[in-house]
Amino acid sequence: MKLRFVLLALLAIGTFGGTAALLYAWESSIAPIDPRSLGALDRAVVRRGASLALLGDCATCHTAPGGPPYAGGLAMPTPFGTIYSTNITPDPETGIGRWSEQAFIRALRSGVDREGRHLYPAFPYDHFTRVSDDDTKALYAFFMSLDPVKSSAPPNELPFPLNVRLTLAGWKLLFLRRARFVADPSKDEKWNRGKYLVDGLGHCGACHSPRNLLGAEMKSAGFAGGEAEGWRAYALGRGSLSPVAWDEAALADYLARGSHPLHGTAQGPMANVVDNLSHVDPADVGAMAHYLASLGKGEGRNDAERAASGPGRFSQAAGAQAATPAIPSEPGGAIYATVCASCHDGDRPLPLGGLRLDLSTAVADATPVNLINLVVRGIPAAAGASAHPIMPGFGDVLDDRQVSDLASYLRTRFAGKQQWDGLTKAVAEARGGR
Amino acid sequence: MTTLIVNGDSRTIEASPDTPLLYVLRDELGLNAAKFGCGLGQCGACTVIVDGKAVFSCVTPVMVLEGRTVTTLEGIGSRDAPGPMQRAFIAEQAAQCGYCIPGMMMRAQALLNRDPHATDESIEAELQPHLCRCGTHMRILRAIRRAAEEMRPKTVEARTAR
Structure with missing residues (x-):
């Protein structure tokens, strides 16, 4: 008797709680618009929106490799599964062509699409919620001004229960603060x-x-x-x-x-x-x-000490092609001396001279990930930038052991810091991902 | 002293271990197909195959290659008995000055060894690190496609055709 009462009470609480949660999580659909109803867009506003879209880095995620800009489809691996970016060109069927300005604003600020579905926070609405009304509207005008591209993103690959979008309401309750940016009057x-x-x-x-x-x-x-x-x-x-x-x-x-x-x-x-x-x-x-x-400075040396540390102060031989000193017996040191030093330890100007590695954040950082990526992939030439640094990748020349030996040597010699934990594993992971 | 397996033969290298592979191939072993272009690993003229992968021999000191397998253009055919890649480049007349071509052939060879059914897109993407000033790019691509056809095992070809 008593047990039945407790069970009934629990069921009642559960039902009530579930209903309340559902009501909280539920977002309504916003009526579709006819894209033609927008009429002519203000060109100055569109231009401003274009610049804002660059500041927001929108194309980087909303463009598949080799695909048309803003048409979505980029696979974004997250610790929870793979999410595919959406098409934000004004195509009525596959893009945002039927989105009203109001629907667009809600998406940026609350992470909800026009139909009322919660969006995954891979889309950084926790930041975009701070963007002003004018800027958000200019972005809308810019996206609606694009040529519509018909392109549907593949379905996301997420495990249960993350594939149930209503769960995102809970995430938002915990982590999303919907508020515009407020200027600090004490600052300029x-x-x-x-x-x-x-x-x-x-x-x-x-x-x-x-x-x-x-x-x-x-x-x-x-x-x-x-x-x-x-x-x-x-x-x-x-x-x-x-x-x-x-x-x-x-x-x-x-x-x-x-x-x-x-x-x-x-x-x-x-x-x-x-x-x-x-x-x-x-x-x-x-x-x-x-x-x-204004966020402050870290452990780096100050400006006065900097003057003494311009590139190319290690090697005294002006114009030396490869002033390689005696090859160290240590494996990593030998690789540095024979593979790296002619660029990183010489007097060459950009783009031939590399960054002195005692200046490199990759060597001084808490993880070896970027250093490994740079050694393996190099730095591709940037189109039209003649003074841009370049570096060939050595991933097909050096094996895992050699990359690991090199990274370990650079860490000790140039950062003077304790060896990274899990270096070997990081090398294997970085190369496996290629 | 470094030991390399070059085009199937074990070779003991006299040059100092920091010598780039390119100089060892040309000056010590007399294998002149690989060319010095930029010396910075940016133009591709020096490309050879090491353990199946295309690498820039001009920025690769022999020391880091101890015991590894190196294949140069001389290793995939000769003037008298050109290999499929070389025959295809001749058939398509893909060389103008020809300086970049040995490197192009070696990277294409490495790609087709790995993926005999490489698509046009993957051939173009793979050849990205190679520069050609003469502008025979379209012929080069045709030659690689032709080589791919010739290199594909014929039995597989017949099976897929059915």
């Missing part, structure tokens, strides 16, 4: 502009911050370094492990040009970011650099 306009772009559309923290077990950014460890598509996104600000401290000028230069003589070259997903930033208003890039510089 440039700082506020920079923070608005970095935290909002730029969604820098999406890669540069660590994520918790549920895949949400850890706010307590903002910019403490994260991971993106097999690359390490370095810690920014006070947690930076760059051997040379970043300042505003260096950040502005790096973000606008993709490389800096004392810091090296943006590779991996960051290469797309800086490529996009090279086409936006330099004042916006400058504001981002200004804000990022």
Whole structure:
């Protein structure tokens, strides 16, 4: 009797709770529009939207390799499964052609599509929710101005229960704070502009911050370094492990040009970011650099010490083709001396001279991932950039053991830091992923 | 002293271990097919096959190749008995000045050894690291497609045709 009562009570609570959760999680559909009803778009607004789309790096995820821009279909591996980016061209059937402005705004701010389905947070609406009304509307105008492309993304590959989109309502309850950016009146306009772009559309923290077990950014460890598509996104600000401290000028230069003589070259997903930033208003890039510089400096040396550390101060022989000193007996040292030193330890100017490796964040960082990627893949030549660094990849020349020996030697000699844990495993993983 | 297996023969290399493979092949072993182009691993003229993979011999010191297998253009055919890749390049008249061609042939050979059914797209993508100033690119691609056809095992061909 008593047991039956308890069971009934539990069932009642369960039903009530379930219904409440369902009501909370449920999002309504927003009526489709006829794309022709939009009429002529304001060209100035569209242009501004185009620049904002570059700042937001939209094409990087919403374009499949070799596919038309913004037509989606890129496979994004996450710790939970593979998610495919969607088509955000205005195709009525497969894209966002039937989305009203209101539906677009809801997607960016609440992560819900026009039909009311929750979107996975691989789409960084936790950042885009901070974007202003005007900017969000300009983005909508830009996407609606594109040529429609008919293209459907493959279905996501996620295990149960993650494939049930309603579960995302719980994720949002825990981690999504829907709020526009609010300027800090104690700071100047440039700082506020920079923070608005970095935290909002730029969604820098999406890669540069660590994520918790549920895949949400850890706010307590903002910019403490994260991971993106097999690359390490370095810690920014006070947690930076760059051997040379970043300042505003260096950040502005790096973000606008993709490389800096004392810091090296943006590779991996960051290469797309800086490529996009090279086409936006330099004042916006400058504001981002200004804000990022205000986050503080890490363990790197200060500006005064920098003067003594320009590239090419190791080798005394001007113009030496390969001033290789005696080959060390240590395997990693021997590889450095014979394979790397002629570029990384000489006097050659860019693009032939490589970054001195005591300046390399890849060598000084907490994980060896980027160093391994660089050794294995090299740095491809960038179209139209004659002073851009280049490096052939050595993945087909050096075996796992040799890459590991080399990385271990570089770590000790150039960073003077404790050896990485799990280096051998990291090498095998980086090469297996090729 | 470094030991390499070059075109099937074990060779003991006299040159200092930091010498690039390209110089060893040309100066010590007299194998002149691989060419010096840029010396930076950016043009592809020096490409040879090491353990099945196309590598730039100009930036590869022999020291790191101890005991490995190197195949040069001389290893896939000769003037008197050209291999399928070489026959295809001759048939398509794919060389103009010819300086880049040995490297192109070696990377194409490595690709077809690995994937005899390589698509046009994968051939183009694979050849990306190679520069040709004469502009015979279309003929080069035709030659590689022709070589692929010739190299595919005929029995497989017949089976798929049925």
